[in-house]
């Protein structure tokens with residue numbers, strides 16, 4: 606385009622790139638995947654908004670939601686810094702990866718058939734950088750609250766899962782156990798530790814849950830931050846984004 610418009614100017618591609626990067630604040634954004642349900646809902650509401658007032662209201666709510674998310678990230682960064690400098694503080698981030706399917710076949714019939722699911726719950730020690738993945742297939746256990754609670758364990762950096770997703774592209778998985786090899790190979794330096802779970806590793810946490818007392822109007826889904834202390838091992842401090 607530039608050459609067509611200015612045929613007499615001889616500029617190398619390198620110079621053009623340099624000017625493009627340093628003089629214009631333009632960037633190519635990657636299409637977002639794995640965005641949260643709320644963001645998705647606001648996006649749909651905004652595209653269907655019929656009045657300026659409605660657009661303003663949705664804009665306001667979207668901004669508030671983004672600010673809350675940024676605030677949570679800032680708190681996490683601070684906590685990680687504290688854990689790095691203080692051995693007696695451990696910051697754990699927990700998240701479940703998207704379901705891994707096997708066998709990885711490519712013939713067209715597979716697209717219409719149900720495949721075998723393998724679940725991966727990641728626990729990352731944010732201070733030390735150590736990452737443990739707990740892997741189990743649907744024949745061993747489901748992926749409800751009780752199953753996840755028995756993994757002896759608030760958000761695992763998405764970068765870990767991105768490495769696995771990248772490794773998936775060159776992997777050939779026929780049986781669930783092969784996912785262990787894929788996950789270990791995903792980060793050659795300081796590989797992820799993988800625990801391949803068996804049914805006896807899952808404990809029934811219902812009794813424990815019944816014996817816990819919660820404050821009135823407590824909602825675990827709004828909890829953003831849980832704190833356990835050695836000095837009071839039977840209490841869990843919880844905070845939501847409003848600091849309550």
Ligand SMILES: [Zn+2]
Pocket residue numbers: 640641642643644645670674
């Ligand atoms: Zn969101």
